[in-house]
Amino acid sequence: MTVPIPDHGTDRDTLLDQVRAAAEGDADWHGGRTFSLVYHHSDEHHAFLEKVVGAFLSTNALNPIAFQSLRRFEAEVVRMSAWLLGGDDEVAGTMSSGGTESILLAVKTYRDRARAEGRIVGDDAPNLVLPVTAHPAFLKACHLLDVEPRLAPIGDDLRVDVAAVAGLIDDRTIAVVGSAPSYPHGVVDPIPELASLAIDRGVGCHVDACLGGFLLPWVERLGREVPPWDLRVPGVTSISADLHKYGFAAKGASVVLYRDAVLRRHQFQVETGWPGGIWLSPTIAGTRPGGAIAGAWATLRAFGVDGYLDLHAGLLGTSDRIRTGVATIDGLEILGDPPAGVFAIGSTTDEVDVFAVADALETRGWHPDRLLSPPALHVMVTPVHAGEVADRFVADLADSVEEVRGRPERSQEGQAAMYGMVATLPDGQHEPAEEFLLALIDGLYEV
Numbered sequence: 001m002t003v004p005i006p007d008h009g010t011d012r013d014t015l016l017d018q019v020r021a022a023a024e025g026d027a028d029w030h031g032g033r034t035f036s037l038v039y040h041h042s043d044e045h046h047a048f049l050e051k052v053v054g055a056f057l058s059t060n061a062l063n064p065i066a067f068q069s070l071r072r073f074e075a076e077v078v079r080m081s082a083w084l085l086g087g088d089d090e091v092a093g094t095m096s097s098g099g100t101e102s103i104l105l106a107v108k109t110y111r112d113r114a115r116a117e118g119r120i121v122g123d124d125a126p127n128l129v130l131p132v133t134a135h136p137a138f139l140k141a142c143h144l145l146d147v148e149p150r151l152a153p154i155g156d157d158l159r160v161d162v163a164a165v166a167g168l169i170d171d172r173t174i175a176v177v178g179s180a181p182s183y184p185h186g187v188v189d190p191i192p193e194l195a196s197l198a199i200d201r202g203v204g205c206h207v208d209a210c211l212g213g214f215l216l217p218w219v220e221r222l223g224r225e226v227p228p229w230d231l232r233v234p235g236v237t238s239i240s241a242d243l244h245k246y247g248f249a250a251k252g253a254s255v256v257l258y259r260d261a262v263l264r265r266h267q268f269q270v271e272t273g274w275p276g277g278i279w280l281s282p283t284i285a286g287t288r289p290g291g292a293i294a295g296a297w298a299t300l301r302a303f304g305v306d307g308y309l310d311l312h313a314g315l316l317g318t319s320d321r322i323r324t325g326v327a328t329i330d331g332l333e334i335l336g337d338p339p340a341g342v343f344a345i346g347s348t349t350d351e352v353d354v355f356a357v358a359d360a361l362e363t364r365g366w367h368p369d370r371l372l373s374p375p376a377l378h379v380m381v382t383p384v385h386a387g388e389v390a391d392r393f394v395a396d397l398a399d400s401v402e403e404v405r406g407r408p409e410r411s412q413e414g415q416a417a418m419y420g421m422v423a424t425l426p427d428g429q430h431e432p433a434e435e436f437l438l439a440l441i442d443g444l445y446e447v
């Protein structure tokens, strides 16, 4: 359907009312009813970010020489991130627009390094070895960069099976990947073992800490046990870490860090033969919104170490509250040993189908995220879940379990039916489901 741009402009105040009204039908993230997508610290921090991002709305980090402010902010965000993640002065990096871009950049860097070093020549197909639980951004990166993804299984503890990783590495492997933590289960892969394997086999080791980069360091400093995973681990050669998740910066802010500037070089592109001038680009995007960079810099300084420790102590408290509550519900359990407030809730009995529980939670106003394998509910704790929200969630979860317990017909209705079907699809038989989902995306663009 054709939608023409209106002939005449509309008064901006009227439009402001309209966009605000349009958002009223969105998921209630502010009330803590969602467990992903939004990382909201407080209305005060939000208002501060609006001002900082707004002040830099028109700026463009494509040319950091024109915008010296952004050059300095980005360089300092990289250095502060390197400090937080156990790096030394040799560590080098860039900011990017988010986790997916940071991951794309890391995969490109390893691919181009392998080419430059003559390990991948001509039609050789480079490969990347990653846990089956690694974020799909790696599959997207592999697809775009013509790298073969080799998926390693996870063990009973939901962490990648290092022996399987070893078996998948060959002379065309550009890097191995581990997550800290993984999105699905919130567990940290055995990074020291992966990194030492990477050293032995002469390949890179990328740790995806998009979720954990600005979460696990605070959890560790608060005295909780966190397995080693950052740049203090020998053999870890790069890390992706998102400021716009548990760093509570404005959206569009992530960092990718490398062990040194020699490795980072493979990320950059320069062109000297373009009639349009000398062109250089550190990341994927051309135009780079300055607001996200300024927002990240300002956020790190607004919180400071003590602010982040306070904030993450609060999150751990909320996480403990929910986990303790879940432990009292007959038929549910937390999967694996997640160190922070990202975790999965699975079922311990055939009597309780977690997908049916998720549907029952929806009728109580929640928007639970569902995991396929094993079937589970996904929780990512943020400040909006504190106190009464956590208690309400646990109470509604307990009620939902009782509502569906021993009622297999509930698995045949609603979203439970679709999730249940997809969860049991055998390998190689996903095509109809994929076609359905592609059509769903098409449909999103209808007005």
Ligand SMILES: Cc1ncc(COP(=O)(O)O)c(C=O)c1O
Pocket: 097, 098, 099, 100, 101, 135, 137, 179, 181, 182, 183, 208, 209, 210, 211, 242
């Ligand atoms: C572990 C992990 N890696 C990468 C990403 C991708 O990040 P983004 O959505 O910012 O592209 C996510 C997103 O949730 C994630 O959890």
